[in-house]
Amino acid sequence: xxxxxxxxxxxxxxxxxxxxxxxxxxxxxxxxxxxxxxxxxxxxxxxxxxxxxxxxxxxxxxxxxxxxxxxxxxxxxxxxxxxxxxxxxxxxxxxxxxxxxxxxxxxxxxxx
Numbered sequence: 001x002x003x004x005x006x007x008x009x010x011x012x013x014x015x016x017x018x019x020x021x022x023x024x025x026x027x028x029x030x031x032x033x034x035x036x037x038x039x040x041x042x043x044x045x046x047x048x049x050x051x052x053x054x055x056x057x058x059x060x061x062x063x064x065x066x067x068x069x070x071x072x073x074x075x076x077x078x079x080x081x082x083x084x085x086x087x088x089x090x091x092x093x094x095x096x097x098x099x100x101x102x103x104x105x106x107x108x109x110x111x112x
Contacts, residue, residue: 003031011042013078013103017049020057029060036064041073046103048079058093065096074098 001024002017065075088094
């Protein structure tokens, strides 16, 4: 899995490509933890190029979502397909996230 990121102040867009599974999910977790430690609190994960998310991938999303909620900020998921949205809803994880259609529809830091 390839992961790219764009950072502007406290805002970050993380774009994984491929499947978020096993070791790749751990790489995403490490990156998200690093971004939060560096002060990023407006994080969006662009899932438009993600083909599959396994249980470890769901766990990574959940942990990041919970950390940001404790900080009073949502974890935004952009481009999540219908299947992933349904899995998040069925597992009770959907309330942890703010869903946006594309990473381009994300407000810049400080905007609402």
